[in-house]
Amino acid sequence: MTEIPKDHPRYESLIAREKVTAGVKMGITSIQGLISQGRGESFDYLIGERSTKSALYAERAAVAALLLAKNPVISVNGNVAALAPEKVVALADVTGAKLEVNLFHRTETRVHLIIEQLRANGASEVLGKNPDASLELSHARRLVESRGIYSADVVLVPLEDGDRCEKLVEMGKTVITIDLNPLSRTSRMATISIVDNLTRALENMIKLGVELKKERKEELVKLITTYDNKRALSEAISEIQEYLKTMTVELEY
Amino acid sequence: MTEIPKDHPRYESLIAREKVTAGVKMGITSIQGLISQGRGESFDYLIGERSTKSALYAERAAVAALLLAKNPVISVNGNVAALAPEKVVALADVTGAKLEVNLFHRTETRVHLIIEQLRANGASEVLGKNPDASLELSHARRLVESRGIYSADVVLVPLEDGDRCEKLVEMGKTVITIDLNPLSRTSRMATISIVDNLTRALENMIKLGVELKKERKEELVKLITTYDNKRALSEAISEIQEYLKTMTVELEY
Numbered sequence: 001m002t003e004i005p006k007d008h009p010r011y012e013s014l015i016a017r018e019k020v021t022a023g024v025k026m027g028i029t030s031i032q033g034l035i036s037q038g039r040g041e042s043f044d045y046l047i048g049e050r051s052t053k054s055a056l057y058a059e060r061a062a063v064a065a066l067l068l069a070k071n072p073v074i075s076v077n078g079n080v081a082a083l084a085p086e087k088v089v090a091l092a093d094v095t096g097a098k099l100e101v102n103l104f105h106r107t108e109t110r111v112h113l114i115i116e117q118l119r120a121n122g123a124s125e126v127l128g129k130n131p132d133a134s135l136e137l138s139h140a141r142r143l144v145e146s147r148g149i150y151s152a153d154v155v156l157v158p159l160e161d162g163d164r165c166e167k168l169v170e171m172g173k174t175v176i177t178i179d180l181n182p183l184s185r186t187s188r189m190a191t192i193s194i195v196d197n198l199t200r201a202l203e204n205m206i207k208l209g210v211e212l213k214k215e216r217k218e219e220l221v222k223l224i225t226t227y228d229n230k231r232a233l234s235e236a237i238s239e240i241q242e243y244l245k246t247m248t249v250e251l252e253y
Numbered sequence: 254m255t256e257i258p259k260d261h262p263r264y265e266s267l268i269a270r271e272k273v274t275a276g277v278k279m280g281i282t283s284i285q286g287l288i289s290q291g292r293g294e295s296f297d298y299l300i301g302e303r304s305t306k307s308a309l310y311a312e313r314a315a316v317a318a319l320l321l322a323k324n325p326v327i328s329v330n331g332n333v334a335a336l337a338p339e340k341v342v343a344l345a346d347v348t349g350a351k352l353e354v355n356l357f358h359r360t361e362t363r364v365h366l367i368i369e370q371l372r373a374n375g376a377s378e379v380l381g382k383n384p385d386a387s388l389e390l391s392h393a394r395r396l397v398e399s400r401g402i403y404s405a406d407v408v409l410v411p412l413e414d415g416d417r418c419e420k421l422v423e424m425g426k427t428v429i430t431i432d433l434n435p436l437s438r439t440s441r442m443a444t445i446s447i448v449d450n451l452t453r454a455l456e457n458m459i460k461l462g463v464e465l466k467k468e469r470k471e472e473l474v475k476l477i478t479t480y481d482n483k484r485a486l487s488e489a490i491s492e493i494q495e496y497l498k499t500m501t502v503e504l505e506y
Contacts, residue, residue, distance in 0.1 A: 017288055024284065031277065031287065035270055038291020042434065046299075181295070183500050234506035237497055244490055247436050253487035 023082025028113050030105040033079045043180035044197050046240045054235035055196035061227035062176040062192045063208040064220040069154035072097035079159050081114040085121040087202035094209035100148040101128030106140035135167050165189045182236035195236040276335025281366050283358040286332045296433035297450050299493045307488035308449035314480035315429040315445045316461040317473040322407035325350035332412050334367040338374040340455035347462035353401040354381030359393035388420050418442045435489035448489035
């Protein structure tokens with residue numbers, strides 16, 4: 001990796017860029033994953049590269065849903081494996097969720113490399129290698145495991161595409177997404193849409209997991225029943241608008 | 254390239270993505286160029302993937318500046334060569350500008366491949382292979398040709414980084430940029446900041462070149478002296494805000 005000084009104003013963003021580029025070189029991330037990373041960078045920039053109030057609101061509800069689930073599953077793709085392998089493993093540990101590799105541009109080599117990457121980061125079991133069930137989708141991204149995503153009641157699908165997200169919602173699952181674009185089809189389709197950077201979102205969710213595990217079940221149920229996803233998305237857009245307003249003043253445009 | 258149906262709502266954007274990916278495979282575009290493409294996609298999405306009024310205002314002034322210049326030069330990097338080689342060549346023809354390859358991640362192979370790509374698209378001469386002058390910058394991106402960018406009075410630097418843009422402005426040049434982020438350092442530094450998608454901007458500029466060539470010199474001078482870059486950037490931000498407002502209503506957030 002290129003050396004990036006820790007005091008660089010955009011340190012985190014540059015490190016993430018290096019990680020995804022390294023993921024491509026290692027064969028974990030598809031080349032299209034770099035374009036997705038770039039799209040995310042722009043939206044992150046527009047919310048000021050911080051976890052906003054609405055993001056934390058969605059993250060809290062998401063963790064409650066994972067903790068209450070009977071069969072929670074975290075779906076892992078090439079960008080997630082490159083950016084935050086240790087964090088998805090930690091979140092799975094805290095919430096008792098399974099990990100399943102699921103790729104848009106699936107190759108058996110990539111599935112294998114990602115499983116190895118997650119194992120190297122402490123995962124004991126990772127599903128996805130022997131898919132024995134199918135979502136109603138074309139291409140290899142339909143492939144899932146029956147005891148994983150297929151039968152899950154709550155699925156966390158970070159950096160997911162809209163089609164797949166929609167299909168999982170149609171199957172009656174609670175679908176949690178992490179996507180920096182509050183207008184994307186993914187964000188619009190999901191049950192709980194987290195508009196936040198992947199690394200920050202996972203860090204917040206791990207902390208929230210530790211905290212909420214101590215709560216009574218009724219408290220967790222309340223977090224979910226009072227959660228309003230349209231409100232979260234609408235606030236995410238307002239936060240971008242606020243940021244643009246502030247910048248306009250600052251730059252004297 | 255993957256087959257993309259012409260009636261896909263985001264056809265142009267997907268084609269551009271394929272072109273940059275092909276550029277990487279051909280060795281013309283650096284892997285980092287994919288992340289830049291993604292960043293651009295997000296901002297393009299936020300202005301509704303169309304040339305806005307403020308973009309056309311900046312493009313008109315930019316073409317006037319190129320037509321009035323003594324030594325206009327168009328700088329070409331790996332993303333430009335992958336996305337619109339035939340269009341930079343056409344714009345150079347219409348405005349009488351020279352073409353010079355200038356790369357952030359410079360390798361002699363990439364310089365050679367980009368020159369060949371431009372020649373295959375009709376360019377007669379392309380500078381950049383034998384840099385005999387230097388900008389005050391670190392890294393290979395300082396390298397320029399004395400009869401090209403170094404001595405140019407007007408430079409078009411599409412998809413440029415902020416440092417280099419700033420340096421060219423400091424040297425007293427009229428610097429025209431094409432950058433979809435109206436808040437970027439590049440947009441803030443440039444003399445004329447075009448906030449538009451590269452392909453659309455070049456298409457507009459070629460048409461404007463044909464049209465403005467017929468104008469009297471005084472008319473072109475007037476286009477430049479009345480041009481206000483802060484106004485263009487401020488309007489570009491307003492256009493994003495308008496788009497977000499419209500989308501909020503449409504999605505019933």
